[in-house]
Amino acid sequence: MITKQLVAASTKPLLLSILSYGENYGYQIIKEVERLSDGEIQWTDAMLYPVLHRMEKDDLICSKWVKRENGRKRKYYQITEEGLASLKKEQKQWKNVDQVMRILWNNNEDDLATLTLKTK
Amino acid sequence: MDKNLIALKQVYKYHYTDRLETAAINNLSLTIEKGEFVAVMGPSGSGKSTLLNILGMIDVCSKGEYYFDGQAIHKLNEAQRTKLRKGNVSFIFQSFNLIDELTAYENIELPLLYLGVSQKSRKTRVEAVLKDLEMMHRRDHFPQQLSGGQQQRIAIARAVVTQPKLILADEPTGNLDSKNSEAVMAILQKLHQSGTTLVMVTHSAHDADYAERLIELFDGQTLEHENELIKS
Amino acid sequence: MNMSFNIDNAVEEWRKELLAQEVMEPGYADEIIASLYDRYDDYLLQGLDQKAAFEKAKKAVSPCLKSTCQEYQKVTSQKTIIPSQKSKLFILLPNYLKTSLRHLSRKKFYNAINYLSLVIGLLFTLLAILYIDYETSFDAFHQDNDQKYRLGREFRSQKYSVYSFDGYYSAPRETQLKQINGLQNIQGVELACHFYTFGLPELVTANAKELAVENLLETNTPTRFFEFFNWKFIQGNANEFSRQLNTVVLTESEAKRFFGDNWAQDDIIGETLRYNDNDFVITGVIENIPGTSHYDFNMAMNVKKINYWGSRSYIKIAENENPQDIAQQIDDNMDKINTPLSQSELFKGSIIQNIRDIHLNSNMLYELKPPGDKTYLYIFGVISGIILLLTISNYTNLSIAMNASRTREIGMRKLFGAKKPQIVKQFLAESLLLSLLSIPLVYLGLRLLIPEFNTFMNVDLQTSDGKIWLYMFGIALIIGLLSGLYPALYLGKKKIIRLFQGNLVKSGGSGVTTRKAIITFQFALLIGLCSLTLYVNQQLDYIQTADIGFDRDALVYVNLGEDADVYNTFKNEVLKIPGVTGVGTGSPLGRSPFNQTTYKLGQTDEVFDDAYDVYLTYESVKMLGIETSIPDIIENPDNAPKSIVIINETLKQKLMKQFNLTANELLGRRIIEEPEYTDEETGEVGFPFEIGGFFRDINMFSLRERITPMFITAYKEPENVRWAAIGFDTDNTEQLMTQIKAAYKKLNLDKAFYTSYLSQNIEELYKKERRLGSICILFSVVAFFVAVIGLIALTTYLTTLKQKEIGIRKILGANYLQLIKRFNKEYVWLLIIAIIIAAPLTYYGVSQWLNSFAYRIDLNLLIFLWAALITIFISATAVSLITLKVVRAVPVKTLQEQQ
16 A cells, blocks of 8 residues: 555646546546556545645636436546646656656666766 | 525515606515526516516615525625625626627636636636637637627626626527527526526526526516415 | 335435535535445446445545535635735736727727827827926026026116116226126125127128128126036137137037038137127037027127127026025115216116026016017917817717717626726726827827927927927826726716616716716817907907008118218118118117106106107108108208107197196297206206107007107208118019118128018017917817817717617608707707806906007907807807718618617
8 A cells, every 4th residue: 555645745646647638537536546556546535526626726627517318417527738737747756756766776887876976 | 504595585676767666576585596597587577687686786675685695685785795796696698798899708708807817717717618618719709700699608608707606697598599599598507507506587488498497577576386386 | 124225315315414514515515426426336336235335435435524625615715716805907907908999999980089189189288388398497407597697777667687887888898897796796696797699690700701690699707607607518618718808609500600510520619700800719619509598699709898888797696695685785885886877866776587587577678588478378378278178078078978888898897896996997098098099199290390389489399308208198198087087987987787778878867968068168168269369369450450650561671880971872872772762760660668768848847757769860750651740841851950859649748738738838848858967068957959849659669568758859960870761662672672782782881781671570579479369370270170070079979879860850751951950959058158158268368468468459249259150150060061961861771770
């Protein structure tokens, strides 16, 4: 299981990424994340909706109600231009972190040598 | 939390002409729940427009109580009413009342300007409603370059862009042909389905069928139906 | 019991539970429920039964309420948007401008009229302001001008701007300097200097060019002169100028005239310049003297003595000194300044006058430049104010009418939460926009108009002045705000419901009353202006045709300044020229007042000081056609005595009344001129002569001056002739002048030939009045133009609104005339009210002006009727033409348009 802190940090970029593939609704999003993480990331409704609401407030995503054939309604979320821009930024940050970690964990001698040199 | 968005209690509205006092609204009580779609019908002069004006807080009742979302409107002064109305109540008119000097986009944007919404956020919102109403390709057209149906769509877009609690529509299809009327009504129904409270004055029984509830006005009063009486 | 499970009921139950929580909003509940349904469906597929699926889904979606719902509230509260409390002008302004600009371009005709009217109004108001600014800024450019004063003297009952020397013309350098140094030695005086300028052209030679130079300045206090007046040197300096006598400083334009456009490269300092048989060394070039100086000069010469009977004297007093105290001290110390003057009974004291007061607040003899007149500034101000008011009221009227069709827009804006101040701001922004848009055109207009205006008014307004922009933006802002104010307030205060009830103008009410009030106001302004113009021009007409006692077209004067021999030669030559009726000499007529003289009747004691003394040869008296009691003598000067003194009717009546004499008894009585003077050698008192006859009063000066007692000494042989007066009887003055000039050349005088027609001299006296007359006409025309285009636009607009009414009336059989009558009738009443308002005000104003004339027209009240007739004629023509145009339209068509 992933720590609470990491979940908190990754929720927003994950949501943006998922919505960048197209509009989606709450339960589907939860399932999607679960599937992609092989069950490692388990989101709850209580966690998800407040985040969606905050992101909507920040104009990163917007929502609409859609009526289903059976008469029931579902709230769909959609990424906005601003959301896409924000996603780009997030991607860059995560990639940076990812890159550093890769280097450190791969024990690549050359890379480490330059690293130590630079810190001198 | 009160499920009623609107509650009128024994409301009267008098008009004064010379020495004659006529009651446009006569002891009217009604409630409208949040999310309801209500049609108001009645012969002309039955007080439909006056009712709409009072609900929209651009007119005040002479007597009686009006609660909007729990607030006592009849106790507010004009400035307070204006403040409350802003962003919470929108209007859709028979004659569209778009501003000729502004493009479709600018017309929709206008209420957001008066709400002090930031440029970025305005763009997002206006574009969203334009998309929803499939009017994106007409965004830079002036009203006189649009058909009646298109103008009414823009007017509706302008009404919903603030995401109001209440939309008041005064014969929204009155100036439209049947095809455009259908389209406009479909949009209103969609609005309703997404949770907006709608009050629509209409002459058309067909339009009224879209609504969940029908209020029939006659001589400033609601008309009760026999079968409803029997039921209760 | 196994009750069948209904998911929808269960959900509804749960929904109620949820909503029972205080913080739960229906929207969030719905979202949770939507999610519940999704999970429920999923769990069913996984094989759970309905109830279990519901319970599991419910558990999964159940919110920990407090925290999550707060998040939702934040979103929804943002969705319904809390109106921001800060000023939204910044956000809204682009929208206002956009709307305004599009509105402007949409109603092109009306807005073009509004624009035109604004441009004209601004243009003429600005012109007036620049003019008033010019007139009131005289001598303001000198440093410490609050400490700088000019000295004058009161002598007899008149005030002199020339400060006479002890010994007048004959005063040597020492006496002249003693006077100015005496002034400088007064306690509290920091600096004293003097000079004199000679207006008439003199011949000057430099760079092998002989040119006539006007306004030569002579001073013998060179250092102090440049210390006092801060003229700016382009080349050279004041020290060089003061170092030795016979030096000269030129103005830039004079340097150009003599040395060409490249004078600055030609090193002209040190060059000599010849004038009056003397060489002068050029020691400097200064910038041209601005028009706002109270005196003008082209060359300043450092001379040994000023070649005149007096000088212009200036002092700079110490800070905090009271000028009147200084004047008192000068009087007390007059024995050290001008000894004979201090003993003269006729000297009534010194006059001290700040240099900034000279142009507008001075009333002295022999001014350097024609003084300004405050009355004219007032008139100017009033007329341009009228144009400004017309402009503003035009805008107000038209924009109320036009914006009435924008009530829906205002209604919508109010629905969106616009408050009254926001609507007011929007419409103010609109009128501001229009008035600011007019600035480029106004500037262009000024560039075109100012040179014309300068020539016409003989002023020197600058188009490059930074002040112009200041005034332009200032006035544009004021006009914009004032024009927009009423429409903005009018539209801003309307209730929303009223705004959706259709056109405000059509629906009547207060708009109509305001419109009528404004039109009445405009009519009143027009009638006032029109009658003012008529009165002024009537008075001007009177001036030109009034009987002034002599023939104003009789003479032309030629400068001579020579003795009797030269004069006689010239006379004989000129008399040969065909068309010349006679040649004479003596005091020129048609001039500004000069010094009066004291006199008394022989054998009486009372001394009067109100007479003018005029010398004319018999020929001059005859040529001027002055009516005398001695026609035989005048007609035959050969048999006439050497000289004879005749007195005017005014003096005759005065003496007869004073001493109870008949006219016959007066004949032959002695008059003693200047009885205060006693010839030290002969002991004779004054200058006695006998009354030889009488003559009918003549207006020697302008009709502003009352006729006072006057002597004409008619004489045969002149001694020194400054001016030769040539009578002529021909229309071909050009040829005549060539011949006279030829005769003049024959004399071989080292002088510039200079002539002036008597009629021109007289015209010159009324220059100001004539300017006023023309300006009145010009501004009246402009005002009428502004008002009429406003009226046309308004009528067009209103008539367009009434098309339906006109159409119906036409169908019912009304003819054109009836319709036009109907639409004109509305204005007749307004016009009558306007006359009642305008007449008394104009009457008062015009009589104030006319009071400055000793001889003037009677105020004919019929003028007001004329003014009203002109006003109604122009307005009715405009209104009728417009109405006719609309009425002509086919009735059916008009009706269709209104559907």
